[in-house]
Amino acid sequence: MTKDASELPEVPDQVTNQVADEPEIPEQLSAALNSLSPSDALRELLSLSPQARLDALLALSPALAANLLAQAPNETAVEIVGHLEPDRAAEILALLQSDVQADLIGELGTSGAEAILSELEFESASEIRRLSAYDGDTAGGLMMAEVFRFREADTVGKVLRDIASADDDFERYRGQHPYITDDNGHLKGVASLRGLLTxxxxxxxxSIMTVPISVSVDTRLDELEDLFDAHPFLGLPAVDDFGVLVGVVARSAVAEAVLERAETQSLKRQGLVGDELRSMPLWLRSRRRLAWLSANIVLNIIAASVISAYEATLAAVIALAVFLPMVSDMSGCSGNQAVAVTMRELSLGLVRPIDAFRVWLKEISVGVINGIALGLLIGLVAWLWKGIPALGLVIGLALALNTMLAVSIGGVVPLLLKRIGQDPAVASGPLLTxxxxxxGFFFVLSFATVMMPWLVK
Amino acid sequence: MTKDASELPEVPDQVTNQVADEPEIPEQLSAALNSLSPSDALRELLSLSPQARLDALLALSPALAANLLAQAPNETAVEIVGHLEPDRAAEILALLQSDVQADLIGELGTSGAEAILSELEFESASEIRRLSAYDGDTAGGLMMAEVFRFREADTVGKVLRDIASADDDFERYRGQHPYITDDNGHLKGVASLRGLLTxxxxxxxxSIMTVPISVSVDTRLDELEDLFDAHPFLGLPAVDDFGVLVGVVARSAVAEAVLERAETQSLKRQGLVGDELRSMPLWLRSRRRLAWLSANIVLNIIAASVISAYEATLAAVIALAVFLPMVSDMSGCSGNQAVAVTMRELSLGLVRPIDAFRVWLKEISVGVINGIALGLLIGLVAWLWKGIPALGLVIGLALALNTMLAVSIGGVVPLLLKRIGQDPAVASGPLLTxxxxxxGFFFVLSFATVMMPWLVK
Structure with a gap:
């Protein structure tokens, strides 16, 4: 807490322009990036061509480069590190927190990761290897290996001297309490600030330590979120299967992981797997989006085959074609609302897969009301627009029934997908639609086939 | 950090069942809730009928009730507090942090809020009134009024005694550093732990304080996020227009607000304004969803009028009706992918409204590639399915052009909406679709009209 508020950078427009105008001079560019706030600097960096981006990073101080990497979305950071020379990458990597290091190394290909790790000191390299082996959504994957660690026989004076020592960069512990282990590294206790001072x-x-709440390296994100909700701690110590203290999960790391999960889900619902950013290569962005769209086209063809089966009915009452997209689109919207509510309740832990029936009861009530309301509305529109009362009946009834079906599926499908171990964020939407x-097509066209005598004037 | 790990509750299934089976005995229910983890308890509470929920809350200890309220999504908490008797509500409210108090009071109606505030002590009531006046997404709305506050003439010994004092509940400051003001409350400095100990x-x-980084009560969420990204502090002091220290913004409060914004946006894209939970009254859920769906129906009618204008073409080539929903749906999906990427880049601060042209260039490149790929695919399908080469040409060309149009609109519209002060999360989707x-309808049907001689066998 030693920096002066006046050091906080203003973001003058001319600096921003300077970044965009002179990408060919890496030194000037890095000076300009230096003067921006982290998020502005990151935006400017990502807006450069891949080559200019690398040049700029090489001209930056390792500390600033590390800061920008830590800010960047994970995929971007991995891409940038993958393009750096291993020695330069190692130099920047060494300045990051151990949890960020492990995330980056874990997502680089094996050969790229090893090239960088071989440039690091043996101790840090093996620590990073160890951390990157954990699943990202567990305490092991989220923890940092830097632990403010003491032995049972250490004195209060030693802790206070360590805190006060200017040599030790206390901030890298992110506000941890002192954790106390026995000689074999088993977690034994934690010392409170009050205990230390009195x-x-x-x-x-x-003599002053208390028994800490600890988590296993396998503890999952949901449970960590619960623990931090229930307790005001800034960090929780993580132990391995033998009770050995191996790291500390920071509250901020859990909060960030929860945010990332929410954002990834929202992207996945549009078929965007992974974190697409416009700074990524064109072919990669194109290919990823196409993968999902092509699967979607197959589903669309299946749906269209229903229309194809009723071409005779359509030919007799061509006005039906006007309302087909409307009925399917409106039901899709109703169903997607139900999906969104279930996804949110899932992420808040307010609903579990076994609650599917309870959720369906809640959804079908809304579906009946909204189905009748929308059915009446669109039925009236169809009748008045085309002047055929029976058309209104066919379209209105089809939309009402299809709305009830859509909210039922939308509310329940994410839970069923979750139960069978599929990711509800990806599959719910296409399945529903x-x-x-x-x-929708079937209801409209089969009702019309039955009602044909009243539809044809 | 005094609780034992063994105190952490397991969640036995029979307890969960007990909650569901015996909602008529509030005492047993609250005992059961007591034994659950906060998120399990909250889920059980929300799954009860509104009356049973109130009964259960009345039987709970105020401390547990406060804990559950602090966990609950904001709208639910407001609804629950609104149904409690003012004296009971005040009793529970008094146990919450000042920022949570202010959120709840701010969203209750005026009369409900005043009834509760009049039950509180004058000092806390006026503090809550003051806090609830701030915009929720500013430092003022996010800060807590509890400040670990000292005068310039106070000694280091006094701070250490305060920290060590068992009377003072140190945890409610959530790890703040001691902030130092002059006699008029103006923020003058901050003391580091190291400074205090040496x-x-x-x-x-x-004599030991340093100049702190502080924020104004009007500082917006984006800027707060940036500051916490750039500095490792757990809290930032907030000052009013006169430099008077009025509160502290905690890192955790900012992280929570960012997460909430991401989730709200994802719901808004489906036309769910406000935090719908299935525990809310049926009529409210129905009405909110219908509001957006009804607006959507009007947009659908506008789109359908294009089909209606070309009924003659459709009647001549009935197979066109099979492909109309496919073309519009596929383009909608492509456009929604572009919307999702822009919304994410907006929330990460990687793109600004003035970058619209740059974003368009990036999108149209993807659009051209994906448009050609999807157009070829669906064109081939149409040709082979219906045996009419010209039909393949019409459908393929329409989808290719419409995909390019869709990604252009999808990438840029959120930025334009943001520039004119509209919420891109709500309006982008319906506008795009x-x-x-x-x-899509126009491309298919107008191309078909031109190509009629080759379409009719």
């Missing part, structure tokens, strides 16, 4: 300096930590399209 | 106990705070529907 005890004699000669007291051993063993295909069924509501097919059912 | 200085003599008789030293004044004035209406335009891509209309354009």
């Amino acid at each position: 005890a004699k300096r000669s007291a051993t930590l063993q 295909t069924v509501t399209d097919m059912a | 200085a003599k106990r008789s030293a004044t705070l004035q 209406t335009v891509t529907d209309m354009a």
